[in-house]
Amino acid sequence: DQQVKQNSPSLSVQEGRISILNCDYTNSMFDYFLWYKKYPAEGPTFLISISSIKDKNEDGRFTVFLNKSAKHLSLHIVPSQPGDSAVYFCAASAGTNAGKSTFGDGTTLTVKP
Amino acid sequence: NAGVTQTPKFQVLKTGQSMTLQCAQDMNHNSMYWYRQDPGMGLRLIYYSASEGTTDKGEVPNGYNVSRLNKREFSLRLESAAPSQTSVYFCASSRTGGPSYEQYFGPGTRLTVT
Numbered sequence: 001d002q003q004v005k006q007n008s009p010s011l012s013v014q015e016g017r018i019s020i021l022n023c024d025y026t027n028s029m030f031d032y033f034l035w036y037k038k039y040p041a042e043g044p045t046f047l048i049s050i051s052s053i054k055d056k057n058e059d060g061r062f063t064v065f066l067n068k069s070a071k072h073l074s075l076h077i078v079p080s081q082p083g084d085s086a087v088y089f090c091a092a093s094a095g096t097n098a099g100k101s102t103f104g105d106g107t108t109l110t111v112k113p
Numbered sequence: 114n115a116g117v118t119q120t121p122k123f124q125v126l127k128t129g130q131s132m133t134l135q136c137a138q139d140m141n142h143n144s145m146y147w148y149r150q151d152p153g154m155g156l157r158l159i160y161y162s163a164s165e166g167t168t169d170k171g172e173v174p175n176g177y178n179v180s181r182l183n184k185r186e187f188s189l190r191l192e193s194a195a196p197s198q199t200s201v202y203f204c205a206s207s208r209t210g211g212p213s214y215e216q217y218f219g220p221g222t223r224l225t226v227t
Contacts, residue, residue: 009153032214043117043203043218044156089155093214100146100163100171101216103155 003027004092006104019077021107023090030092035075038087080111119204119219126194126226134189134222136204143209145187149200194226
């Protein structure tokens with residue numbers, strides 16, 4: 001049973017437009033959520049996170065929204081740039097084991113010039 | 114400040130051979146992790162170490178063993194490699210106790226078992 005799901009394997013957007021990546025989770029014990037970005041042949045790098053006590057966190061062009069009742073979070077990238085083309089992983093953690101995360105399968109974002 | 118380093122970068126093994134993947138971090142993190150990533154899939158946790166001296170199984174521990182050698186180093190051993198263990202292996206580290214829990218990843222080891 002996959003506890004963190006990213007239902008869109010891929011997403012293609014035009015440069016300058018908004019990219020919206022979605023993630024759903026099933027475990028109600030998750031209270032900390034993270035997004036990572038991964039380029040080919042590199043390890044994932046942390047992008048942005050949100051605690052369950054918030055419903056929005058913003059960092060420059062990146063905003064994460066959390067809807068706890070729907071067990072859904074999304075990552076918005078505005079404006080999208082070609083350098084944002086990468087695989088994006090959603091991850092979730094629970095309580096005192098907050099460092100230990102469960103990852104989704106990733107969404108490949110392609111930003112076209 | 115190198116972050117998380119992994120050796121080797123690439124490895125080809127024959128079925129039944131053994132090997133150890135090395136990982137080290139210089140960020141004074143307490144927690145360290147080993148993941149595997151198969152094509153089209155996310156990162157699946159093999160083992161983790163919440164602090165020096167402790168290790169715990171993750172989602173896919175079968176066929177692997179780990180050693181937390183000290184606070185900096187966390188190694189992953191394949192005792193008898195199988196083709197199903199062909200994958201990319203990532204080591205990661207993180208703080209324990211917040212306020213943020215992001216993991217820092219190494220560049221990965223691409224392992225092929227023939």
